[in-house]
Amino acid sequence: MRKSALAWIGHPLTVAAVVVLLLNDHLFKGLWPGVVTGKLSDLVGLIAAPALLNLLIRRPWLSILVTGAAFTLVKTTAMGAYLASQAWTLAWGPSLVLADPTDLFALPALYAAWWIWNHPDPGAERLARAVVVIPVTVLAVSATSQSERYRPYSAYAVEVTGDKIVVAIRGYSSSDAYPKAGYVSGDGGRTWYGQSTPLTLNPQTSACVADRCYRIVPGRLKVEESTNGRWVTSWEISPSDQDRLGRAYAPDSPEDAEAAESMAIAVQQRPDGHVVVVANGADGIALRDVSGAWHRLSWTEHGFDAAAAVSLPVPGKYDDSVSTTALLAALAAGMAALVCGARRLDFGAASLLTWVGIWLFSGSRTDLLSHVFFLLLSLGMVPAGLASMIVTGMRAGIPFRVWAIGAATTAVTYFAAMTPIYLWSAGHLDHYSVGVGWSVILGCATAVAGILTVFHFEYGNIHLK
Incomplete structure (x- = not known):
C-alpha cells in the first residue's frame, strides 16, 4: 500500500493521539494534576509530532530522529530547555519549559509513530481528513501545558x-x-x-x-x-x-x-x-x-x-494574551485580504467561522464547564471552517497570488504587532504602554497594506487622495 505524509498524519491512531493530547492538556491536567497527566502529554506528543514534522521534511526516519533528538535535548539540558522556552515564547507568548530527565521514559512512543507510518490506513489520505487533522495537530503540539498555579x-x-x-x-x-x-x-x-x-x-x-x-x-x-x-x-x-x-x-x-x-x-x-x-x-x-x-x-x-534577585536590566515579560491577541488580529487581517480577493459571500462566511473557532479555542476561562464546552465547539468550527474555505476558494478560482498575499498579511501583521513588544521586553522601549501603542499602530498599518495590495492586483491601481 502506498505511504505518504498525509496518510501518516491522517491515520486514525495519529488522530487519536492528537485528541488525547488536546483533552489531556486542556481538561485532564486541570482535573487530575500529577505525574500521570504530566507524562501522558509526552507520550502522545511524541506520537503526533513526527507525523506533523514529516509534512516539511518528507523523510519519516529523519522526522522521528529529529523529534527524539530535540525532545532529549530539551529534557536533559538547561540550554535545550532555554531554547524551547524562547521558541514557545516567540510563538505563543511568555513560556517556561523545564528540563526533566524523567520524561525520557516516553521515548519508546516514537516506535509507535514508526509503526503507524509503516501501517497506513486505506482512507487516511483523503483530503477532507487531512484538512481537518493538520491544523488541529499544529494547535495540539504547539500548545503549552498547564503549569502549576x-x-x-x-x-x-x-x-x-x-x-x-x-x-x-x-x-x-x-x-x-x-x-x-x-x-x-x-x-x-x-x-x-x-x-x-x-x-x-x-x-x-x-x-x-x-x-x-x-x-x-x-x-x-x-x-x-x-x-x-x-x-x-x-x-x-x-x-x-x-x-x-x-x-x-x-x-x-x-x-x-x-x-x-x-x-x-x-x-x-x-x-x-x-x-x-x-x-x-x-x-x-x-x-x-x-x-x-x-x-x-x-x-x-x-x-x-x-x-x-532578578538581574537588572530585566527582560520584560508580557502576558500570553498579548501574543494571542496579536495572532487573532493577524488572522483577521489575512482573512480580510482573502475575502476581498475572493468576492464571495460563502467564502467570507467560512473565513468568519474559522476565525471565531480559533478565537473560542484561544480563550482563557476559569470555569471548567465553559472551558470544555468552548474547546469542543471550536474543535468542530475550525476544521469545518478551513475545509469550507478551501472548497469555496477552489470554486471561486481564487488566484494563487491572493492566497500568498493573505498568508503574507497574516505573518507580517503578527510580527509587526509583536515587534514593539519584543523591543520593550529587550529594554529598547522604556514603558510597556509605549510598546502597546506602537503595536496597535504597526499592526493596523500592515493589515491595511495587505488589503490594499489585494485591491491593487485584483481591481487595478488605487490612488489615495
Whole structure:
C-alpha cells in the first residue's frame, strides 16, 4: 500500500493521539494534576509530532530522529530547555519549559509513530481528513501545558521586634508543601528562616534612627533619606526597569498580580550601625547593611537571598494574551485580504467561522464547564471552517497570488504587532504602554497594506487622495 505524509498524519491512531493530547492538556491536567497527566502529554506528543514534522521534511526516519533528538535535548539540558522556552515564547507568548530527565521514559512512543507510518490506513489520505487533522495537530503540539498555579510572593510589611527583623509575605504556589506567612532574621538580614504562623504587622512608610530618617516613595521602588532636614535619594530602581521588573512575576490570573513597588520600611539599630529593610512587593526586599550598601534580596526556599534577585536590566515579560491577541488580529487581517480577493459571500462566511473557532479555542476561562464546552465547539468550527474555505476558494478560482498575499498579511501583521513588544521586553522601549501603542499602530498599518495590495492586483491601481 502506498505511504505518504498525509496518510501518516491522517491515520486514525495519529488522530487519536492528537485528541488525547488536546483533552489531556486542556481538561485532564486541570482535573487530575500529577505525574500521570504530566507524562501522558509526552507520550502522545511524541506520537503526533513526527507525523506533523514529516509534512516539511518528507523523510519519516529523519522526522522521528529529529523529534527524539530535540525532545532529549530539551529534557536533559538547561540550554535545550532555554531554547524551547524562547521558541514557545516567540510563538505563543511568555513560556517556561523545564528540563526533566524523567520524561525520557516516553521515548519508546516514537516506535509507535514508526509503526503507524509503516501501517497506513486505506482512507487516511483523503483530503477532507487531512484538512481537518493538520491544523488541529499544529494547535495540539504547539500548545503549552498547564503549569502549576501560583500567586507571586509579595513582601507587603516589615517590622523590627527586639533583635529580630520580621517580613510579612503573601502568595502561594501549588507546589508549596508548607506555606509561609513571613521570614525572620536575627542577624541584621544576613540569614533568614521561614515562619508559618500568621503575622499581624502594621506597615510603616517611614522610619528613623538617631538623626537619620528614611521613607519610601509611593508607587516606586525608591527610598529617600533625610539628614539635617533635607531629603535625598538613598536607593532606587529606574521607572523603566521597574516597569519590566513588575511584569517579571506574572501570576496565573490578572487578579492575582502583585505590584513590584516599595510598600513598607523599617530600621534596626545594631551595635555596629543600622540596617534598613524595605518590603518591595513582588520583588522581595531591599536591604541597607551597616556599611551603607543597598542590596536587593529575592525569594528562595530558605529565605531572602541577593543571589536570587532578578538581574537588572530585566527582560520584560508580557502576558500570553498579548501574543494571542496579536495572532487573532493577524488572522483577521489575512482573512480580510482573502475575502476581498475572493468576492464571495460563502467564502467570507467560512473565513468568519474559522476565525471565531480559533478565537473560542484561544480563550482563557476559569470555569471548567465553559472551558470544555468552548474547546469542543471550536474543535468542530475550525476544521469545518478551513475545509469550507478551501472548497469555496477552489470554486471561486481564487488566484494563487491572493492566497500568498493573505498568508503574507497574516505573518507580517503578527510580527509587526509583536515587534514593539519584543523591543520593550529587550529594554529598547522604556514603558510597556509605549510598546502597546506602537503595536496597535504597526499592526493596523500592515493589515491595511495587505488589503490594499489585494485591491491593487485584483481591481487595478488605487490612488489615495
